[in-house]
Amino acid sequence: MPLDLSHMRSTLADHYDLTPSAKLAASMGHIYDRMDRVVSPPDWAIYAPYVKAINTLKKERNAVILGHNYMTPEIFHGISDFVGDSLQLAIKATEVDADVIVQCGVHFMAETSKILSPSKTVLMPDMDAGCSLAESITAEGVEDIRSRYPGAPVVSYVNTTAEVKAASDICCTSSNAAQIVAAQDSHTVIMTPDQYLAQNVARDVPQKKVVWWEGSCIVHEQYTAQDLRDFREWNPGTRLIAHPECPPDVVNEADFSGSTSGIIKYVTDEKPDKAMLITECSMASNIADSLPEVDFVGPCNMCPYMKKITLEKVLWSLHSMEGQVEVDAEVAKKARLSVQRMIDLSRQLGI
Numbered sequence: 211m212p213l214d215l216s217h218m219r220s221t222l223a224d225h226y227d228l229t230p231s232a233k234l235a236a237s238m239g240h241i242y243d244r245m246d247r248v249v250s251p252p253d254w255a256i257y258a259p260y261v262k263a264i265n266t267l268k269k270e271r272n273a274v275i276l277g278h279n280y281m282t283p284e285i286f287h288g289i290s291d292f293v294g295d296s297l298q299l300a301i302k303a304t305e306v307d308a309d310v311i312v313q314c315g316v317h318f319m320a321e322t323s324k325i326l327s328p329s330k331t332v333l334m335p336d337m338d339a340g341c342s343l344a345e346s347i348t349a350e351g352v353e354d355i356r357s358r359y360p361g362a363p364v365v366s367y368v369n370t371t372a373e374v375k376a377a378s379d380i381c382c383t384s385s386n387a388a389q390i391v392a393a394q395d396s397h398t399v400i401m402t403p404d405q406y407l408a409q410n411v412a413r414d415v416p417q418k419k420v421v422w423w424e425g426s427c428i429v430h431e432q433y434t435a436q437d438l439r440d441f442r443e444w445n446p447g448t449r450l451i452a453h454p455e456c457p458p459d460v461v462n463e464a465d466f467s468g469s470t471s472g473i474i475k476y477v478t479d480e481k482p483d484k485a486m487l488i489t490e491c492s493m494a495s496n497i498a499d500s501l502p503e504v505d506f507v508g509p510c511n512m513c514p515y516m517k518k519i520t521l522e523k524v525l526w527s528l529h530s531m532e533g534q535v536e537v538d539a540e541v542a543k544k545a546r547l548s549v550q551r552m553i554d555l556s557r558q559l560g561i
């Protein structure tokens with residue numbers, strides 16, 4: 211059921227003082243310091259009452275907030291207990307000691323947390339926060355491509371539904387995809403659903419024949435290699451850093467490619483004077499304050515699904531306990547095998 215925004219707002223107004231307050235904002239300067247390069251003081255005065263209410267309620271509910279690297283800075287720095295890429299958040303879901311997980315990310319991430327921690331309540335602040343990759347394939351699709359390559363293992367990106375994970379042999383994320391594919395005991399390996407991640411892996415793992423599903427990410431598929439060449443010409447010396455969901459010619463044109471946490475590590479280690487992150491817009495914003503010496507330049511693309519998560523909806527989910535993610539027990543059991551195999555293999559490979 212879609213969120214009833216007017217009911218949500220009137221109920222929240224009855225329970226919390228959410229009036230913008232410069233005084234409250236000033237008293238929460240230790241949090242604001244982490245984002246003052248990218249969030250203006252008037253905006254912080256609007257966010258501060260929500261951040262305070264969420265952080266108080268979080269303790270009352272014994273909840274933890276897992277925030278993906280694509281969350282906006284007020285969510286990433288203001289309320290998240292743990293931040294990271296898909297692999298790091300999936301692992302964190304197995305480790306946290308809490309009754310409730312609030313997933314600040316998209317639906318497949320919340321499902322992954324529920325699959326790994328079935329006894330915890332997993333809240334999704336907006337059930338409509340989907341993903342074009344997860345929507346591109348079903349369990350029947352997995353069986354269809356499997357039947358075309360008999361005996362080949364199916365490696366599915368975590369950006370998939372629980373049913374697709376259950377129909378797969380093992381999962382991967384952008385931070386371990388090449389190593390997971392390389393470790394398969396078969397010459398042919400099927401990758402679903404991201405054709406571009408698969409093509410980037412195929413280039414890095416030439417000893418395997420990688421075949422793929424034709425899905426793509428609506429954020430990363432928009433970049434072209436010509437965009438990168440034009441940008442380099444216009445702004446010489448800029449380090450171009452691309453997520454592997456970008457088409458291979460874009461990744462080839464970039465100076466570095468990695469998962470969202472790989473990108474953060476690269477920029478933190480290298481500290482280039484100028485960097486263009488060829489990925490979702492919030493990435494640069496979230497690391498801008500910790501890297502004052504780096505000038506983040508150039509265009510970025512927004513993920514409409516990630517941007518569905520707001521402070522207001524997070525507060526509502528914790529207040530109402532609505533938006534609980536459920537996964538059918540049989541599906542969860544099979545899906546857990548695929549995710550756990552990925553986590554175990556990643557640990558074994560030291561990723």
Ligand code: 13P
Nearest residue numbers: 295296297383384469470
């Ligand atoms: P990461 O695993 O690199 O965080 O990527 C998740 C995602 O959805 C990128 O679009």
Ligand code: SF4
Nearest residue numbers: 341342427428429513
């Ligand atoms: Fe899905 Fe792309 Fe959004 Fe990531 S950025 S959640 S892959 S649509």
